[in-house]
Amino acid sequence: MRVLLSWKRIGSWGVLLAAACALSPLAAATVIDIDAEDAAAPWSQDDGRGAANEIVREAFARGGVAIRMHTVPYARCKAEMLAGSVAGCIAVGANEALGAGTRLPRTPLYRVRTVLVSREHAAVSGCNASDWPADTRVGRVHAYEYAPRFEQAMATTRIATTDLNSEAQGLRMLAAGRVDAIALQLDALKTLDYVQRQAAVQAPLQVACDFGPLDSHVGFSMRHPEGARALAAFEQGYAAMLADGSAERILESWRERLMLTTPPRR
Template sequence: MRSAKMNSSKWQSRPMLLMCLLYLLAPSTVAALETRETMTILAEDAAPPWSEHDGTGYANDVVVAAFKEMAVDVQLKVVPYARCKYMVLNGTNIACFNMSWSPEFEGKIKLAAQPIFTVNNDIFEQVDAPLPKPSKGTCTLPPGTVVGSVRDYEYSTQATALRSAGIVFESAESDGQNLQKLAARRLSAALIVTNDLEAKDQKAKLAGTEEAVRFAFSCGVVTATIGFSLTHPDGLRALKIYEEGYRRIQANGVLEQIHIRRFPSQPVVD
């Protein structure tokens, strides 16, 4: 009987020991959760498939994953690109994506070393009013041509050179708006950002203008990535965190998994 009572007492004490252990561990667990950093990053609102208006997209996934790899939680704030850009230029936010290099960034914004994606700068025309075709490999338009562009986008050197050739740029909030204006004959041409993962007319389809407008010719390519404010107190530190996180997801296969999930029919290009 004594042996049975001792065994019973032994087993009854175990839940109490477990509770004591959990009680001792709880403060350190809570402290670990409390010290996990959170950053608010600005994301462009109208650049599918890279960044969608609902906060999803390939670039959004990449940025969140890179910071997560470094134990930093990212809260994405989706805004029009013009606001995204200027909030980082003036140092009111840490970072913005998707950015391409521009001379106005000198001393104010530093782009991550690795691009997130590469895009084409393409001229679209009206089906019923085609543009004169430039010689192969060049980007030229007749002087006085009114071209739709997106407010504050950074374009290729070939595209921006059109300004000095007498081309008139008229800005809008998105490529979709410019395609609709082109279809309505309010523009002579539109400078549209496309990519090699989708058909050239994908944005025209989304804008409901595929019967009225079409691709005319290319005006070069640009790379896009995340840019960090040099005037924000956490800008450079956040850049270092992101770049190490990006290096890790590139090495451990997470980056490839994001690409496969977003573009299952397209091969991964190193």
């Protein structure tokens, strides 16, 4: 009887140990949901590809975290991050308005410049909004963060702003004369020529003003139960990619393919 009882105890402990061992890999393999903007090519696009998305996937893999990426409009990406329904959003601009519930990695994914684009030879020119015609209509993407100097210029009562769903929509509205200028986030990878081709807009445009830089990050929600772990895993993996040059190799591969599809303006 004692022997039988001992074996029963051993059997019970064995079942508990097996259950614990089975749960540990599941806990470690928890998939974390990350949103990515669907209209920010070539950084992040609706098919899930993009230079930023590629870097983020590899950084998380190196950090030992499995992610599930959802491509959504930027306003939803940002709203879900702020609400904590997803752990992160690719990519948010460094902005105090994001609030204490959002944490940004120490190192940005990339840096953009907020530029004002108008039709060639238009009256909207320069960075001083007081020099523009009265009631100038400026398009800006809903929920986007922009460089501080742009926000200051838009604060004047002489300027009327129009919310856009995307930069491509804004370019088409600009070409049709429905707005006088639009704000674009441009950089060495995402040029004016590139976004014009993406929007199928051939009208001659000009950069009326460069309002300065803005860093773009993966934003992480501290309201999400996995937000802090996701941030730590991303920073670990991204630091390794910067150290061994793999992040730069991804960017170089995108530069090469864009050179084939976006010839420089003549």
